[in-house]
Every structure is written in structure tokens, then in C-alpha cells.
Amino acid sequence: MQQPLSSRHLPPGEGHTIDLQNLDSILPTLLDLQQRHGDHFKARFSGQDSWLYVLSHPDMARHVLARNYRNYRKGVGIDLVNVLLGRGIMVSEGDLWKRQRKMLQPMFNRDNLHRLTPLMTDCTAQFIKRLQADIANDEPVNITEATGHAALNFILYALFSEDLTRLIDETGSNPFLMVTDESARDLLFARRFRGLSKLILEMIERRKKENRRPFDILSMIMDASEKSTGEPMPQKQQLDETLTLIIAGHETTASALNWTWYLIAQHPEIEQRLLAEARQVLDGRAPSPADIASLTYTRQVLEEAMRLYPPGWLLTRRAIDEDEICGIYTPAGTDIFIPPYLVHRHPEFWENPEQFDPDRFAPEHKARLPQGAYLAFSIGPRNCIGEGMALYEMIIHISMTIQSIHLQLLPDQHIELQALVNLRSRHDLYMQATSKQ
Ligand code: HEM
DSSP states (O other): OOOOGGGSOOOSOOSOEEOTTOGGGHHHHHHHHHHHHOSEEEEEETTOOSOEEEEOSHHHHHIIIIITGGGEEEOTTHHHHHHHHTTOTTTOOHHHHHHHHHHHGGGGSHHHHHHHHHHHHHHHHHHHHHHHHHHHTTOOEEHHHHHHHHHHHHHHHHHHHHHHHHHHHHHSSOGGGHHHHOOOOSHHHHHHHHTTHHHHHHHHHHHHHHTOOOSSHHHHHHHOBOTTTOOBOOHHHHHHHHHHHHHHHHHHHHHHHHHHHHHHHTOHHHHHHHHHHHHHHHTTSOOOHHHHTTOHHHHHHHHHHHHHSOSSOOEEEEESSOEEETTEEEOTTOEEEEOHHHHTTOTTTSSSTTSOOGGGGSHHHHTTSOTTSOOTTOOSTTSOTTHHHHHHHHHHHHHHHHHHEEEEEOSSOOOOEEESSSEEESSOOEEEEEEOO
């Protein structure tokens, strides 16, 4: 006979608390508790009665994120993001989320990615130029800052195209640069970031008045309408989605590129293979959309870098109704942590998990990975909408740069993780760049 849910077992772990006020302490605490309890355990947030379940088995991730996703809302950590992003797609729920996802998804289709490829190559060319200037000035490269600017530049031009050029021409500076120039992600930042709304609304108004729609994501957002009713997206929603794409679209990519260069710099044999592939496929020219599929090893390197350093290192959810997750009783209101950082090191699915080995993602190995073992872009209906765009952008970035620049990590740096919203390096990473030609 089927047991009532409430009589089934809870995960191990008694008396552990997670301090949400001290975000910086969460990853070390989770790593410590995982050592003691394995791939699922429970804890509480300080001062709260309900449970927090920390799950790092792929089957459990699959249950929460895909199979029974309807029973889970976004979880803790969303509060600050709410101030930052309003009711944008990253934080919205239910019908609003579904409607927005349907309207936004087509903007990331293959056709649009192909049309954005020249912008990706332009942004990478600028990145290379910046590194070459450092070489000419005999200065080390701040690779964290340089990748941050490259990623921000791309998403801003993908969103605003000619209007951003005009804004910079008119004001002499790029007001959106505050996003990378300020590293804090607190309420003060959220308020200043929301202050950019005025500029975006002005762009929207100007386009409407001039009946002008350049090829960019803002135009697509302005013209998006609900299929069944033909209703356009309300203007407040247009704004929230635009702000969401700025944040979601650049911090993650910046983090992934920062860690990828860090790893490449320590593995000369992998750099050689990347170079050989880039030379063979591209032979010095800028990548076209057709080249992306041939740059398979470059993609593997990026996937493996995001396995070790997943930019979205922690996925949070909250159970709406009671549930059973792979035999574990889960009361309504339970908070769930699914940390890709831990899942990606699960010894049953990843041999020598700390080793950087892009061959893990060779097609024959990748095909054998169970769903849920790799969560860099998450899985299920709320997976990353920008996965394809990010991969295009990063493949182009690495394959172009690797042909002209060699990067070597400067000695005596403190390489330390900072696991806040995204997995960053606590201190900017500095490298010595040299020209390959
Ligand atoms: C390396 C780059 C990226 C990584 C690792 C990444 C990772 C993720 C992850 C893990 C999620 C799920 C979050 C959750 O469930 O709590 C997510 C969602 C999302 N990402 Fe990305 N992302 C990247 C780039 C981008 C780009 C370039 C865009 C758009 C320009 C983007 C837009 C979004 C949006 C809008 C969502 C929310 C989707 C929804 O809730 O329906 N991301 N991303």
C-alpha cells in the first residue's frame, strides 16, 4: 500500500543553519555539509522554522527543475533581484512568466543569432585591440575587467544598436558602464541600476515617434505581442525585460570567460588544441555562423570551464505543495538549493571532478551524461533563454582571441572564489599578454 507522504523519510542533517545575511559563507558551508552528508541534506535558515533541502544528485535536480517544475517557485535570493529586475522573466511566476517566455523565446532563435554574429566578432575585435594596447604599453591585462567589458558591450549593442552609439556620441560616455564599474550588488546598486530606466524609456519613445526599428532586441521587445490575443507587451514589462537581459546577459558570460581564460592559461596543451582548431576552421578570418558548429573543441573547453566554475553556481526554489523528491518527503514551503557547483563535482558522474578535462564533453561522452548532471544553463522550462546566444558569443570570443594573443597568469595572485549571485573571482585576475604574430 502507498505510504502517506508525511511518513516517509527526511534527508540527513540536524542542527545546521545557513546564514543568508552572509552570502559569502554559503558555498564553503555547503561544501562542508556535503562532505559530511553526501548529495542531499537538510538545514534551516537562521531564524526560520521551515526546512532547506540541499540537493546535488542529478535525479533530484531533474525532479525539481524539470519533471515536477510546476510545484516549485523561484526561491531565496530573488528578493534583491526583484528590486533590480521588477517583474522581468527571471523572477516572474505563473501566467505572467509563461506569457513572457513565449514572447521572448523567439528573439533568441537561430536566425537572430546568425544576424548577431557580426556584432559578436566586432566586440571580440575590440577586446583583442584592448589587449594589444596593454601589450604595447607593457602593462598586464586585467582579464576580469576586460572580459566584463566585452560581455557588457555585446549585450548592450545587441539590445540598443544605433541608439547606444548615438547616446555615447551625444553624452560623451556610456551610462550603462556603471553595471561593470560597480561591483557591489546591494540595494544601492539596484536603485542606481533602475535609474537607467529613464534612458531606456526615452529610446523607446524616440523609436515610436520616428517609427524606427533597427535590428536589435529592443525593437523585438517593442513589437512583441501575445499570439492568442495580439496584445502588445505593456511598456513597464518591456522595461523590466530589457533590464533583465542586461543583467542576465552579461554577468554570467563575463564570469564564464574570466574562468575560461584562467583555466586555459594553466593548460598549455589545451591552448595548443584550441589554436589548432581555430587555425584549421578559420585560418585567420572572423567566424561566420556556419563555423560555429565546426569549433567543437572550443565549445568543449567552455562547457568544461562552466562545469568547474558554473556562473550560476546556485539554483534556488521553494516547494508550493508537499512533494516527494526521489523518495524524500518535502513539506510545502520547503526551500530547495540545487548548487550546480556541487552537482558538477558529483563523483558518481564526474571522474576526477577537480581536473580540467574538456574531453568530458566530446560528443560520445556528453551523450552518456544523465539529464541533470550538467546544469550550467539549468534544465527544464525555466532553463537559460540565452544559452545559444552565450555559446555563440563565447565560441567566437575564444576562437578569435586564441589566434592572436597568448595569456599567461601573473604569479602570486590570490585566486579565490566569490560566490554571490554569480561565481566571480574575488580579486581581479591579471595576465601577461603576448602577441602570437
Ligand atoms: C555563460 C552565460 C550564461 C549562463 C551560464 C547562464 C545561466 C543561466 C541559468 C543557470 C539560468 C537559470 C536560473 C534559475 O533557474 O534560477 C538562467 C536563466 C536565464 N538566463 Fe541565462 N545564462 C547565461 C547567459 C545568458 C544570456 C546571454 C542571456 C540573455 C541575453 C540570458 C538570459 C537568461 C534569462 C532571461 C533567464 C531566465 C529564464 C526564465 O526564467 O524563463 N542568460 N541562465
